[in-house]
Amino acid sequence: MTDDTMTIRQMCEAFDVTPRTLRFYEAKELLSPRRIGQRRLFTRRDRARLKLILRGKRFGFSLEELRQLLDLYDKGDQQFTQMSRAYEVAQERLADMERQRDELDAAIKELREQMIWGERMLASLRTSRNAAE
Numbered sequence: 568m569t570d571d572t573m574t575i576r577q578m579c580e581a582f583d584v585t586p587r588t589l590r591f592y593e594a595k596e597l598l599s600p601r602r603i604g605q606r607r608l609f610t611r612r613d614r615a616r617l618k619l620i621l622r623g624k625r626f627g628f629s630l631e632e633l634r635q636l637l638d639l640y641d642k643g644d645q646q647f648t649q650m651s652r653a654y655e656v657a658q659e660r661l662a663d664m665e666r667q668r669d670e671l672d673a674a675i676k677e678l679r680e681q682m683i684w685g686e687r688m689l690a691s692l693r694t695s696r697n698a699a700e
Contacts, residue, residue, distance in 0.1 A: 572608040
């Protein structure tokens with residue numbers, strides 16, 4: 568092992584992920600650690616890819632989108648294609664997130680209005696019940 572590689576345990580500690588997560592990403596061809604016997608050694612490239620995977624996942628990118636974006640790195644055009652496509656996917660994802668936020672804001676507003684109505688109904692029922700006692 569060199570300074571350029573990390574074991575699965577070191578990767579888990581550095582990125583707060585489980586070994587199962589790393590093996591899953593490897594199975595999905597998102598990571599490709601070197602193998603020495605049963606040991607996996609993750610390179611700087613793997614670490615950079617994992618950082619992008621985790622960020623993309625947080626933003627709601629699908630694993631297939633991430634795989635395609637990561638595969639564009641090796642295209643040989645100084646990452647122009649990769650960055651252009653990542654920007655397009657990010658624009659689409661941002662529009663989706665803003666649409667979801669707007670829908671959630673509308674639902675919250677409606678729920679608050681219903682709760683105000685409910686409070687008034689409860690107050691009215693309490694008053695009626697107390698008057699009847």
